[in-house]
Amino acid sequence: MRIFDPHIHMTSRTTDDYEAMHAAGVRAIVEPAFWLGQPRTSPASFHDYFDSLLGWEPFRAAQYGITHHCTLALNPKEANDPRCAPVLDDLPRYLVKDQVVAVGEIGYDSMTPAEDTALEHQLQLAADHDLPALVHTPHRDKLAGLRRTLDAVAASALPAERVLLDHLNETTVEEAKDSGAWLGFSVYPDTKMDERRMVAVLREFGPEKVLVNSAADWGKSDPLKTRKVADAMLAAGFDEDDVDLVLWRNPVAFYSLSGRLRLTAPATGPTHEGNSILRGAPATGTAAHPVAAGA
Amino acid sequence: MTAVHAGPDTGQGGAARPETLAAGLDEDARRWLEQARAEAAAQAPGWEPRFAEAGRRCGPADDARVLLLTAARPDPADLTRLYRQGTAAERRAVLLALPLLETDPAHGVPLVEDALRTNDTSLLAAALGDYAARHLQAHTWRHAVLKCLFTGVPVSRVAGLASRSRGDGELARMLRAYAAERTAAGRAVPDDLHHVLALTEEER
Numbered sequence: 001m002r003i004f005d006p007h008i009h010m011t012s013r014t015t016d017d018y019e020a021m022h023a024a025g026v027r028a029i030v031e032p033a034f035w036l037g038q039p040r041t042s043p044a045s046f047h048d049y050f051d052s053l054l055g056w057e058p059f060r061a062a063q064y065g066i067t068h069h070c071t072l073a074l075n076p077k078e079a080n081d082p083r084c085a086p087v088l089d090d091l092p093r094y095l096v097k098d099q100v101v102a103v104g105e106i107g108y109d110s111m112t113p114a115e116d117t118a119l120e121h122q123l124q125l126a127a128d129h130d131l132p133a134l135v136h137t138p139h140r141d142k143l144a145g146l147r148r149t150l151d152a153v154a155a156s157a158l159p160a161e162r163v164l165l166d167h168l169n170e171t172t173v174e175e176a177k178d179s180g181a182w183l184g185f186s187v188y189p190d191t192k193m194d195e196r197r198m199v200a201v202l203r204e205f206g207p208e209k210v211l212v213n214s215a216a217d218w219g220k221s222d223p224l225k226t227r228k229v230a231d232a233m234l235a236a237g238f239d240e241d242d243v244d245l246v247l248w249r250n251p252v253a254f255y256s257l258s259g260r261l262r263l264t265a266p267a268t269g270p271t272h273e274g275n276s277i278l279r280g281a282p283a284t285g286t287a288a289h290p291v292a293a294g295a
Numbered sequence: 296m297t298a299v300h301a302g303p304d305t306g307q308g309g310a311a312r313p314e315t316l317a318a319g320l321d322e323d324a325r326r327w328l329e330q331a332r333a334e335a336a337a338q339a340p341g342w343e344p345r346f347a348e349a350g351r352r353c354g355p356a357d358d359a360r361v362l363l364l365t366a367a368r369p370d371p372a373d374l375t376r377l378y379r380q381g382t383a384a385e386r387r388a389v390l391l392a393l394p395l396l397e398t399d400p401a402h403g404v405p406l407v408e409d410a411l412r413t414n415d416t417s418l419l420a421a422a423l424g425d426y427a428a429r430h431l432q433a434h435t436w437r438h439a440v441l442k443c444l445f446t447g448v449p450v451s452r453v454a455g456l457a458s459r460s461r462g463d464g465e466l467a468r469m470l471r472a473y474a475a476e477r478t479a480a481g482r483a484v485p486d487d488l489h490h491v492l493a494l495t496e497e498e499r
């Protein structure tokens with residue numbers, strides 16, 4: 001089973017997680033830029049974070065046979081802090097980088113005017129850079145938040161078909177689906193969705209354009225939730241092809257809208273002997289984990 | 296729809312001739328590179344984004360990026376900025392270009408030293424080319440060799456290894472101490488350590 005986790009904050013996770021994820025079948029991940037728990041106080045703090053998502057974290061992931069891409073943005077929560085908002089001016093130089101496969105996470109947290117401005121601005125940045133957008137839907141007042149998000153997308157230069165609406169649930173999935181956007185579900189212990197409810201949503205709305213992620217971060221979360229959903233789908237009578245569509249081909253198709261998704265293994269073949277080490281794969285054992293592009 | 300490339304970045308670029316490089320690219324990539332190189336040579340404002348996007352246009356991109364740098368010949372301040380604002384892959388290209396650009400050590404050595412502080416083995420390897428062999432101070436260079444042994448970068452990637460190691464008693468002392476530490480911990484001593492130690496014992 002091959003798994004693509006389209007939303008996970010590996011910066012907050014350990015190497016044990018990488019190992020367990022690889023063992024569970026995870027071969028590719030996307031790490032969206034988000035809030036660190038501790039508020040940032042300047043754009044420089046974002047620069048170091050973005051650099052880490054473009055440097056150290058892909059290196060760490062490669063050591064465990066996992067391909068790492070990222071999405072970059074000013075997150076909704078910190079869009080409200082005037083000390084952080086100037087990072088919007090620096091985003092263009094980051095959005096040209098090879099491993100950036102979307103603008104994100106953007107969207108609403110408390111639905112403030114500052115969040116309106118940041119969302120509008122960053123939807124435009126996505127359109128300008130030929131990137132899709134990963135849009136977080138708020139945890140509080142969710143349905144109103146989804147509607148306001150859909151209005152912002154409709155008013156932007158970015159077509160809904162290039163938007164992934166994330167953290168959806170039973171109350172928001174129908175309107176999100178009607179918009180033509182891609183549908184993201186975060187499966188998280190205690191909050192957000194769980195495996196059982198996820199399977200029910202897949203039964204009712206089908207697997208087309210549905211992406212499932214663990215959204216694992218520094219909170220109580222589980223980086224293996226993608227695999228647990230796959231197992232729950234199989235137990236509920238979905239077949240292997242449905243599982244592959246939701247856990248691999250859909251995320252590949254969405255992030256391929258960027259034209260930048262590269263699912264080649266960190267190292268292949270004997271002609272690059274030594275190179276696997278240089279690119280971060282383990283020195284012994286299964287150094288290369290070739291990942292076939294599925295769509 | 297996924298951009299699948301012919302192979303991984305080699306992390307071993309640096310001196311590929313444009314013709315050799317172009318021969319390995321498909322038609323679109325070749326045309327893109329030709330155009331980007333012309334923009335770089337003219338120092339056109341759009342050349343820096345080309346440097347950033349080289350990986351998705353004509354990966355494996357180390358050689359392509361080095362080619363753009365040697366065409367643009369950025370001044371030391373711009374080169375430093377390209378390194379500091381670069382992804383790991385872009386930083387690698389700057390490091391590989393240093394000897395070709397004959398960058399003044401006052402500007403180039405701090406970039407090499409920055410890369411040597413990282414734990415990204417592809418950056419370490421790129422930092423230890425001819426430029427480091429020529430310009431790094433003895434203390435820094437010895438620690439770089441030791442760091443290769445720690446992180447698994449093959450010492451075959453260290454330029455000028457034999458000539459700089461020869462008769463280096465201090466490097467020999469550091470290697471023996473590391474070997475003793477490994478042995479005391481019940482761990483294997485890497486073959487590369489014995490190799491470098493033998494080099495230090497050759498007469499200068």
Ligand SMILES: [Zn+2]
Pocket residue numbers: 007009032034105215
């Ligand atoms: Zn998130």
